[in-house]
Amino acid sequence: xxxxxxxxxxxxxxxxxxxxxxxxxxxxxxxxxxxxxxxxxxxxxxxxxxxxxxxxxxxxxxxxxxxxxxxxxxxxxxxxxxxxxxxxxxxxxxxxxxxxxxxxxxxxxxxxxxxxxxxxxxxxxxxxxxxxxxxxxxxxxxxxxxxxxxxxxxxxxxxxxxxxxxxxxxxxxxxxxxxxxxxxxxxxxxxxxxxxxxxxxxxxxxxxxxxxxxxxxxxxxxxxxxxxxxxxxxxxxxxxxxxxxxxxx
Amino acid sequence: xxxxxxxxxxxxxxxxxxxxxxxxxxxxxxxxxxxxxxxxxxxxxxxxxxxxxxxxxxxxxxxxxxxxxxxxxxxxxxxxxxxxxxxxxxxxxxxxxxxxxxxxxxxxxxxxxxxxxxxxxxxxxxxxxxxxxxxxxxxxxxxxxxxxxxxxxxxxxxxxxxxxxxxxxxxxxxxxxxxxxxxxxxxxxxxxxxxxxxxxxxxxxxxxxxxxxxxxxxxxxxxxxxxxxxxxxxxxxxxxxxxxxxxxxxxxxxxxxxxxxxxxxxxxxxxxxxxx
Numbered sequence: 403x404x405x406x407x408x409x410x411x412x413x414x415x416x417x418x419x420x421x422x423x424x425x426x427x428x429x430x431x432x433x434x435x436x437x438x439x440x441x442x443x444x445x446x447x448x449x450x451x452x453x454x455x456x457x458x459x460x461x462x463x464x465x466x467x468x469x470x471x472x473x474x475x476x477x478x479x480x481x482x483x484x485x486x487x488x489x490x491x492x493x494x495x496x497x498x499x500x501x502x503x504x505x506x507x508x509x510x511x512x513x514x515x516x517x518x519x520x521x522x523x524x525x526x527x528x529x530x531x532x533x534x535x536x537x538x539x540x541x542x543x544x545x546x547x548x549x550x551x552x553x554x555x556x557x558x559x560x561x562x563x564x565x566x567x568x569x570x571x572x573x574x575x576x577x578x579x580x581x582x583x584x585x586x587x588x589x590x591x592x593x594x595x596x597x598x599x600x601x602x603x604x605x606x607x608x609x610x611x612x613x614x615x616x617x618x619x620x621x622x623x624x625x626x627x628x629x630x631x632x633x634x635x636x637x638x639x640x641x642x643x644x645x646x647x648x649x650x651x
Numbered sequence: 652x653x654x655x656x657x658x659x660x661x662x663x664x665x666x667x668x669x670x671x672x673x674x675x676x677x678x679x680x681x682x683x684x685x686x687x688x689x690x691x692x693x694x695x696x697x698x699x700x701x702x703x704x705x706x707x708x709x710x711x712x713x714x715x716x717x718x719x720x721x722x723x724x725x726x727x728x729x730x731x732x733x734x735x736x737x738x739x740x741x742x743x744x745x746x747x748x749x750x751x752x753x754x755x756x757x758x759x760x761x762x763x764x765x766x767x768x769x770x771x772x773x774x775x776x777x778x779x780x781x782x783x784x785x786x787x788x789x790x791x792x793x794x795x796x797x798x799x800x801x802x803x804x805x806x807x808x809x810x811x812x813x814x815x816x817x818x819x820x821x822x823x824x825x826x827x828x829x830x831x832x833x834x835x836x837x838x839x840x841x842x843x844x845x846x847x848x849x850x851x852x853x854x855x856x857x858x859x860x861x862x863x864x865x866x867x868x869x870x871x872x873x874x875x876x877x878x879x880x881x882x883x884x885x886x887x888x889x890x891x892x893x894x895x896x897x898x899x900x901x902x903x904x905x906x907x908x909x910x911x912x913x914x915x916x917x918x919x920x921x922x923x924x925x926x927x
Contacts, residue, residue, distance in 0.1 A: 513858065516900035517908035523893040528886050568838045577825035581912060582886050584821040587838065588910040589860060591845035596859040599850060604748055606755040609846035612762040613839040644831035646839045647766065 456631055457540040465537060465632035467619075469639050473579050474533050476570050479619055480583065481525035482537055483566055486629055487559050488522040489539045491515035494556075497546035507549060507600055511556070514593050521586055538631040553601050560594035561615075562625055563587075568616035569651050572644050616646030717830045718776045720823040723915055724837065725767040727819055729781045730925060731812050732760040737786075738809075743799030749854060756809075756847050763840050770836065783927035791872045791924060806855050811873045813848035814861065815913070815921055818876070820844060822912035845910070860907040875921050880911050 456462060465482070469475045494501075495515045498508055526534045545551040567587035574580045595608040617625075623634045645651055735757035738744060745753050768778040786808065787795050795804050820841035827834035849859030857867045864881040866873050883890060883905070890896055890905040900907075913921075 510859075513860070513900070513904065513907065516904035517860070519895055519899045520890060520893065520905050520908040523895055524885055524888055524890065527888045527893060564842050568835065568842060571824070571838055572831040572835055574828075577828055578886060580825050580828055581821070584824045584838070584841070585885065585909040585911065587842055588817050588821065588845035589908055591842035592849035592859045592910075595846035595849035596853065599853065604752060606751055608752070608850040609755060609759060609843055612759050612843070613766070613836070614842040614846075616835050616839050644835055646835045648839070 462631035466635045468637040484522040488518040501547045503549045556597045563590040565615035565617040566622040613647040617651040618643040716826045728763045741797040785927040788924040809851040816844040818913040819918040
């Protein structure tokens, strides 16, 4: 909890995310005013610390990215997405033995898992302990044993990642960080192309548009929220957004 | 942007520039240099003009930087556009099963040319003319003329051009940092070039990503396209020292995970053999 960029005891959702009654009590004590709602403890089945984390998107603790931090906020946003991707591909690789992915597909996904973990670790190192945090991904409806489910989810993540970097670049002030984003976004685009070709080989799908999308962070967060337990939000997000050629961000 | 005349000078300053200015002002007060132009304008008391010049000092760029980048990108897109247009028009060159891929790329490159021309015109510049190209690369690929049976050379050139394009756009991105529309447009082309690159690389049998500074089996004269891709540090962090780096593919993976930029001079050296 101490790793979150900004933590506020906002609502009963946080109580629901507490893993045990003890944690829930601690949370409520931290919050000061104690409002016990019926069923607030229902989410805590017992005091067993191995109780699985909640898996419903948008029900966890607030994870607020504060644009007052400038470039740090953009890096945190990228870090959030890379955590999601790295965790997803780690689970994909872990399920290789029980999945119906082909050997060639597994080789691609293994490489991508490496890349995403490295992206995540780099952002974590760049942000430092003060500004890094741990998000909780979740994959409703994803069957890690099923190649189509895995590849279609990967396609969603890679396309979203490309649009996210393309859209967030305009908020970066430091040329060094802008370059870093550029170094990563083209690798995400390579991933997107390969995943799309695995799904629909030798079609036009690898590059479905003349210009890739550029989405504003708020739009990206809305799309990613379906895979994140924490309640993703922004503080002081820029109200202006310069659209890319597709004018859909 | 024709309605700014009635606004105050302060209103005319982009908030982001103003914010960057604040930082720059602090540097200047600490003794950092400003350009002689800015100093002269400040001395003349022309505050709005001096602010504009200072803004370009802040980013180390001027509107002519943006035009320069767009003209440079246009040259690369002309090269790709002509290459794919001739390739897709040729009889018996492209394998039937791969045809959709190359017609898709050809369409994209033609549209990138049109978009860059339009952006340049919009900035009051005249788009450079399309030069004549030599796809034998001054004899490095003797006899290559998009003929039937030359598909392997065609695919190798596609890989070379796409990987160059990705690195070239990336190398110019920071020069667009003060022009959000140009930056965003360039980035949305940059990532499409990366999609193309991955696809044509896999057609040849390579991975979609670049490992180390390897040109795979491309001819030796293309090595400049890959030099510098083996970078071991990112943003001052040695990738090998990151937690999990060793367990996640080691050196190969961390060079694949980050694409590197090329300077304009490096790209010019790569492209020059293809100029007739």
